[in-house]
Amino acid sequence: MQEYALGIDVGSVSTNLVLLDEKKHLVKKLYLSTAGNPIATIKNSFSILQEQLKDAKIYAVGTTGSGRQLASILVGADITKNEITAHATAALSYYPDTQTILEIGGQDSKIIILRNKTVVDFAMNTVCAAGTGSFLDRQAQRLQIPINQFGEIALRSKNPTRIAGRCAVFAESDMIHKQQMGHAIEDILKGLCEALVRNFLSNVGKGKDIRPQILFQGGVAANIGIKEAFEEQLKYNVAVPENYDVMGAIGAAILASDYIISHKKTTRFFGMDIAVQDYKVKSFECMGCPNNCEIIQLFLDKELKARWGDRCGKWSSTAAV
Secondary structure: OOOOEEEEOOOEEEEEEEEOOOOOOEEEEEEEEEEOOOOOOOOOHHHHHHHHHOOOOOEEEEOOOHHHHHHHHHHOOEEEHHHHHHHHHHHHHHHOOEEEEEEEOOOOOOEEEEEEEEEEEEEEOOOOOOOHHHHHHHHHHOOOOHHHHHHHOOOOOOOOOOOOOOOOOHHHHHHHHHOOOOOOOHHHHHHHHHHHHHHHHHHHOOOOOOOEEEEEEEEHEEEEEEEEEEEHHHHEEEOOOOHHHHHHHHHHHHHHHHHHHHHHOOOOOOOOOHHHOOOOEEEEOOOOOOOEEEEEEEEOOOEEEEEEOOOOOOHHOOOOO
C-alpha cells in the first residue's frame, strides 16, 4: 500500500490539499473554494480523496494557513506551521537557491526573504485587498473577461494607462474612470498590473532586500501580467513554480513528513472518516480578564472535542482532547 504525507492549507478564500509520496513528489492536489465554511470544505476534500485514492495510507499530516488550528484539530495533524515557514519550505524544495518569495493569494499577500536557506525577514499585508486574487476576480467579472485570460490580455497593451493602485476602492474607481475616457481594456489591465505591483513593492516589500532567485507563489502567480510587471520593476527574472497554487500545502506536507521520520513517531491522523462526521463550531467571549478572548469550541456529534483562542490557557488546557 502506497503511503503519503498530507498537507492542508486553509485560507479564507481557498482550501488546498496535497499528497506527497515518500520521496516528497506531488501525487495529488485539490484546490477548493473555502466559501466561508472551512469545515465543510475539508470534509468535502476528504470525500474526494476517499473516492479517488481508496487504498491510500497517510503517514504524516501538516496544516498551515489562517485556518490551520481548526484544520489541525479537525483532522488530527502531526504539525501545525505558519504560512511563512510552509511557503519557504516548499520553495526551497524546488529551488534551493531561492532568496526571495513573492506570495499573493486570494485575500492577502506576503514577501519572504531567505539567506542560506533560512528565513531572515518577512512581511504580510492583510489590511487592503488590492492586488489579491479576490480583487482581480472581481475586476475580471466586472469587465466580463475570463480571469484566466486577464494577464494575456494585459500583455497585448502598447500604451498602459496609469491606475491608482494603493487601495482596492480607488483602483476600481480609477479603472471605471479610464474606461469612461475611452482607454482600451488591455491598456487598463496592463496599467492595473503595474499599479498593483508598485503597491506590493512599496508596502509589503518596503525596505526589503530583494535578491534573485525570486519565486512568485500563490494563486495570482497564474496571472502572467502581474509576473511581467514584477520583472519589469525588479529588473530580475521571476520564476513561477509548477505547483504555485498549493505551495503552502506542499510545505506543510514536507514538514510533517520530516517530523514523523526524524522523531520516529506514528501519525495522529484521525482517518478519512472525517468526511462523514458531524462537526460544529461555537464560540464565546471569556470575561475573566481585560483581554476578552474569543474562545472557539469544536464539537463532534455534540461532544466537546477541543477549545482554542485563549491567551492564558484557561480554556484550551481544559479541552476534551
